[in-house]
Amino acid sequence: MLEGYRFTGRRASEIAADIERAVGEGLLEPGRALPPLRELAAELGVNPNTVAAAYRLLRDRGVVETAGRRGTRVRARPASVARDQVRIEVPPGARNLADGNPDPRLLPGLGAALAAAAARHAEAPALYGCSAVDPDLARTARARLEADGVPPGQVTVTSGALDAIERVLAAHLRPGDVVAVEDPGWGSLLDLVPALGLRPVPVGLDDDGPLPQDVARALDDGARALIVTDRAQNPTGAAIGPERAAELRAVLARHPEVLVIDDDHGHDIVAQPLHPLAGATRHWALVRSTAKAYGPDLRLAVLTGDPVTVDRVSGRHRLGPGWVSRLLQTAVVHLWESGAVDPRAVAASYSARRDALVRGLRRRGIAARGRSGMNVWVPVADETGAVTRLLAGGWVAAPGARFRLASPPGLRLTVSGLDAADVEPLSDAVADAVRPSGPGRFG
Numbered sequence: 001m002l003e004g005y006r007f008t009g010r011r012a013s014e015i016a017a018d019i020e021r022a023v024g025e026g027l028l029e030p031g032r033a034l035p036p037l038r039e040l041a042a043e044l045g046v047n048p049n050t051v052a053a054a055y056r057l058l059r060d061r062g063v064v065e066t067a068g069r070r071g072t073r074v075r076a077r078p079a080s081v082a083r084d085q086v087r088i089e090v091p092p093g094a095r096n097l098a099d100g101n102p103d104p105r106l107l108p109g110l111g112a113a114l115a116a117a118a119a120r121h122a123e124a125p126a127l128y129g130c131s132a133v134d135p136d137l138a139r140t141a142r143a144r145l146e147a148d149g150v151p152p153g154q155v156t157v158t159s160g161a162l163d164a165i166e167r168v169l170a171a172h173l174r175p176g177d178v179v180a181v182e183d184p185g186w187g188s189l190l191d192l193v194p195a196l197g198l199r200p201v202p203v204g205l206d207d208d209g210p211l212p213q214d215v216a217r218a219l220d221d222g223a224r225a226l227i228v229t230d231r232a233q234n235p236t237g238a239a240i241g242p243e244r245a246a247e248l249r250a251v252l253a254r255h256p257e258v259l260v261i262d263d264d265h266g267h268d269i270v271a272q273p274l275h276p277l278a279g280a281t282r283h284w285a286l287v288r289s290t291a292k293a294y295g296p297d298l299r300l301a302v303l304t305g306d307p308v309t310v311d312r313v314s315g316r317h318r319l320g321p322g323w324v325s326r327l328l329q330t331a332v333v334h335l336w337e338s339g340a341v342d343p344r345a346v347a348a349s350y351s352a353r354r355d356a357l358v359r360g361l362r363r364r365g366i367a368a369r370g371r372s373g374m375n376v377w378v379p380v381a382d383e384t385g386a387v388t389r390l391l392a393g394g395w396v397a398a399p400g401a402r403f404r405l406a407s408p409p410g411l412r413l414t415v416s417g418l419d420a421a422d423v424e425p426l427s428d429a430v431a432d433a434v435r436p437s438g439p440g441r442f443g
Contacts, residue, residue, distance in 0.1 A: 019054070019058055020063050033070065034071065060175040060196075065199075090396050094391065096396045098412070100375070102374065106350075107295045126326035132157065132318060137329045140336050150276055150304060153305050156302075156317070157300060158301050164301050165227065167317065168261055169192075169259075171312035175196070176199065182205050182227070184400060185234070185235075185403060186403070189263075202407065204407065207371045209228065210244075212250075215252075228240065232270050235375050235377050239373075241272075252280040264287065269347055269373065283305070298332065300329065350373065353418045353420070360427030361430060366431060376415060378430060383411065386411055398412040413430075
């Protein structure tokens with residue numbers, strides 16, 4: 001048995017609950033190896049199959065991971081502790097470049113849209129038995145998708161992009177399956193995959209998105225799904241161009257059963273055209289969230305995909321939440337149709353600040369990256385030291401550890417709160433805080 005802890009339980013669920021409680025209380029530290037199956041079974045007086053079932057439950061919940069000959073270990077960071085909960089306190093007077101939020105000045109007012117939704121509700125309230133997707137939203141969303149070259153497919157609605165991705169993964173995969181993910185990538189997604197009992201495999205990327213050779217390697221090694229960010233990749237700002245999309249489609253053509261998920265959260269805030277991978281394989285989904293362009297609190301994303309995928313997601317959604325508020329759906333349609341957001345102006349605003357910061361850093365010998373969206377990625381040798389020194393200078397940066405699996409260290413700087421006058425002082429502060437790093441891929 002492990003020194004300092006005595007396991008309990010007779011049933012698989014009891015053993016799993018005991019271990020999960022010990023992990024949550026810090027009695028079993030991250031990285032700690034659990035006893036071999038037969039050893040723990042002998043200690044508890046149960047069949048080894050019972051312990052194996054308990055370990056499977058823990059793996060499915062994201063509490064432990066199987067490490068080959070190293071056995072079963074407590075995850076380095078249990079799934080119950082999200083990356084974005086590990087925050088840096090923002091001292092008075094400091095500038096927060098770490099939160100990843102859009103610029104509130106670029107978000108539309110919601111008053112007219114919510115009033116229109118309330119008026120429609122007064123005339124025809126949404127009641128039990130109504131369709132889950134507002135017909136006007138489906139029509140408008142489908143037209144916008146087709147304008148960007150997304151293959152035909154039904155439209156459904158979820159409570160944000162992460163909700164959509166979770167539902168698509170659950171519709172096709174089982175615990176233990178491997179998912180290829182961008183590295184560095186969206187921290188919430190890197191949390192979600194193991195929390196579902198799935199195994200993330202990192203795929204490197206450059207300014208044009210995922211590297212084809214890394215994707216090919218992951219799929220050849222058995223990955224059953226690939227998740228890509230089409231534009232405004234978080235945290236690097238990568239955007240998939242036409243040549244890279246063609247290369248990735250060629251790789252996917254050799255793996256027609258792989259599930260492909262396109263995350264297009266950058267819609268309406270970037271100037272780069274969309275080059276999705278949708279339709280390259282039998283099962284696919286493309287997700288568009290309203291968060292970045294219209295406001296995170298709307299909690300609405302549009303999902304389209306192949307018929308099986310959309311049907312599975314829609315059916316399971318009906319058995320749970322039922323539908324996303326039709327009031328919100330009506331408000332979003334009003335925002336779209338009234339032109340509440342000028343995508344070109346928003347994209348230009350983010351681009352001006354992002355490009356100015358990238359140029360300022362490169363003039364100081366720092367190989368910053370930021371092709372699209374609202375973030376700039378800065379490779380560093382020492383994340384902790386760089387974050388600390390920037391904080392002392394009045395700037396709060398997000399440590400790259402929130403976004404990495406195996407890629408080298410870095411910092412993420414969100415430009416949403418910057419003005420033109422901030423670029424030079426910030427560039428100087430970053431130059432003082434980090435060591436210059438040569439150009440290249442991210443990982």
